[in-house]
Amino acid sequence: xxxxxxxxxxxxxxxxxxxxxxxxxxxxxxxxxxxxxxxxxxxxxxxxxxxxxxxxxxxxxxxxxxxxxxxxxxxxxxxxxxxxxxxxxxxxxxxxxxxxxxxxxxxxxxxxxxxxxxxxxxxxxxxxxxxxxxxxxxxxxxxxxxxxxxxxxxxxxxxxxxxxxxxxxxxxxxxxxxxxxxxxxxxxxxxxxxxxxxxxxxxxxxxxxxxxxxxxxxxxxxxxxxxxxxxxxxxxxxxxxxxxxxxxxxxxxxxxxxxxxxxxxxxxxxxxxxxxxxxxxxxxxxxxxxxxxxxxxxxxxxxxxx
Numbered sequence: 001x002x003x004x005x006x007x008x009x010x011x012x013x014x015x016x017x018x019x020x021x022x023x024x025x026x027x028x029x030x031x032x033x034x035x036x037x038x039x040x041x042x043x044x045x046x047x048x049x050x051x052x053x054x055x056x057x058x059x060x061x062x063x064x065x066x067x068x069x070x071x072x073x074x075x076x077x078x079x080x081x082x083x084x085x086x087x088x089x090x091x092x093x094x095x096x097x098x099x100x101x102x103x104x105x106x107x108x109x110x111x112x113x114x115x116x117x118x119x120x121x122x123x124x125x126x127x128x129x130x131x132x133x134x135x136x137x138x139x140x141x142x143x144x145x146x147x148x149x150x151x152x153x154x155x156x157x158x159x160x161x162x163x164x165x166x167x168x169x170x171x172x173x174x175x176x177x178x179x180x181x182x183x184x185x186x187x188x189x190x191x192x193x194x195x196x197x198x199x200x201x202x203x204x205x206x207x208x209x210x211x212x213x214x215x216x217x218x219x220x221x222x223x224x225x226x227x228x229x230x231x232x233x234x235x236x237x238x239x240x241x242x243x244x245x246x247x248x249x250x251x252x253x254x255x256x257x258x259x260x261x262x263x264x265x266x267x268x269x270x271x272x273x274x275x276x277x278x279x280x281x282x283x284x285x286x287x288x289x290x291x292x293x294x295x296x297x298x299x300x301x302x303x304x305x306x
Contacts, residue, residue, distance in 0.1 A: 040159055040167040041268045041282075042261040044227050045237075047174040049260020051216045052234030053241065053253050054181050057188040058209055059119050066220050066234035068123065069213065070130030074103025075224030077133045079154050080140045083147035093166065093225045100221030103129055104214070119209070157230030157283020159268055166226040177219040178257050184208065185253040192249070230283045232290030233260055239297050 051066035059068075067073075078099025082092040111118075111125040141151055153160075187208050190198045195205050237260040238252060245251040264282070267289065271282040 036165075036167045037159060037268065038265060039171055040226065041265040043167065043171040043174040044159065044223050044230065045233055045264025045267075046178060046257040046261035047170075047219050047223050048230065048234040049237035049256040049263070050178045050181055050253060051220055052260075053238035053249070053256040054188060054212055054216060055234075056238055057249050057253075058191050058212060059123060060192060060194075061123070062239070063235070064123075066216070067130070067229065069107050069126035069217060070103050070133065071100045071217050071220045072224050072229045073130040073133035073137070074106075075100035075221055076155060076229060077137055077140075078102075079225070079228070080137050080144070080151050083144060083151050083154075084140050086147075096225035097221050099133075100217070100224055103133065104217040104221065108213070122213070153281050154228035156281040157228045157286070158281040159227055159271075160279055170222050170226055173219055173222045177215045178254075180215060181212065182254040182257070184212070185249040188249040188253065192247075228283065230264070230286055232286045232294065233264055236290045236294050236297075237263060239294070243297065243300075 048066050055064040075096045078095035082095040111122040190203050198205050238256050241252045241255045267285045268282045271280040271285045
């Protein structure tokens with residue numbers, strides 16, 4: 001909260017927390033802009049990371065990430081549609097969240113096979129539905145004029161578009177869902193052994209998987225509705241946590257939330273300050289940092305590119 005177009009000292013921030021009337025300018029900056037922005041970065045970064053860790057565990061796919069079921073495409077479709085209709089930011093959030101929920105329902109409806117949701121079928125369905133909505137997004141963007149820049153920022157991922165009040169519904173959803181995922185992390189260890197082994201050990205695999213898909217998708221839908229698509233956070237952070245804590249999901253899942261929250265907070269601070277007073281999309285910063293770091297992790301773990 002110290003850094004930005006207007007720099008504040010640590011003592012100014014501390015004094016403002018105890019006496020908001022002492023420095024009204026600092027108080028406005030902290031409580032109306034920077035504190036909500038930091039809390040939003042914590043919610044978005046932590047939510048994306050813990051979702052990525054859980055998806056990688058239950059899908060048994062190291063390349064799984066939070067947007068893999070197509071939720072981001074539905075959310076972005078709703079957002080771009082609201083731009084096309086000229087709605088306010090509140091309308092954009094509502095349309096985006098509704099789009100994400102619609103895609104969740106569609107993927108689950110199409111992915112059902114013989115009464116069960118098979119991971120591979122669900123995965124492929126998510127990819128196909130996501131590709132369809134991605135094409136629809138590009139079509140609508142070709143019709144945009146006034147709000148084209150906003151739509152591009154949304155696609156890249158940006159926390160600056162969100163209003164300060166956004167954090168008050170995203171943060172509670174993220175904290176509740178993350179807590180539920182963390183307390184079930186032992187079950188994800190068992191699911192990683194395979195469905196047959198999990199059933200033999202008394203795990204209701206369908207209930208755990210479906211509950212996880214629904215809760216996580218709702219959380220990602222709320223995140224996309226305020227931040228757009230921020231890449232590499234949900235893919236990279238779980239791998240970093242596994243390198244540090246091992247493969248035990250009881251450690252990896254909760255750790256992913258905290259590491260992801262810290263990572264996105266730092267990335268957002270860089271996005272706000274590198275070309276201050278202008279601002280970079282935080283999704284561009286996470287991609288610039290995340291892509292080479294992910295390649296390094298792949299090389300170290302699998303001895304690639306040697």
